Amino acid sequence: LRCRLYSALWTRPCQVTMLTCCSGRSHTAQYFPVPESLLEEATVQPYVHNCFVNVCEGRHIHRFCIFFKRHLRLRANMLLSTGDHKFRGDAVV
Numbered sequence: 001l002r003c004r005l006y007s008a009l010w011t012r013p014c015q016v017t018m019l020t021c022c023s024g025r026s027h028t029a030q031y032f033p034v035p036e037s038l039l040e041e042a043t044v045q046p047y048v049h050n051c052f053v054n055v056c057e058g059r060h061i062h063r064f065c066i067f068f069k070r071h072l073r074l075r076a077n078m079l080l081s082t083g084d085h086k087f088r089g090d091a092v093v
Helices: none
Strands: 002-006 015-016 020-022 031-033 048-059 060-070 076-082 085-086
Touching: 002 076
Parallel strands: none
Antiparallel strands: 002 015, 020 031, 048 060, 076 085
């Protein structure tokens, strides 16, 4: 699964590949993303949040799934912070 990682360790977003997990062996089995494989500091914040964002561009609607970690003790992420609001953690789109 190709995605974009906004890491607190980096100065630019990066294109990465997310691992997936299969629900079974049949041809109808589904694959699920494993964002824990990309997000840092599982000991500080083991929980991964997710949400969906719709972007309307003319008549087209693009839907993105965003996985993120957010915690007071995580590193400040300069890619996702604005002004006096600091986002602490990583995000994957």
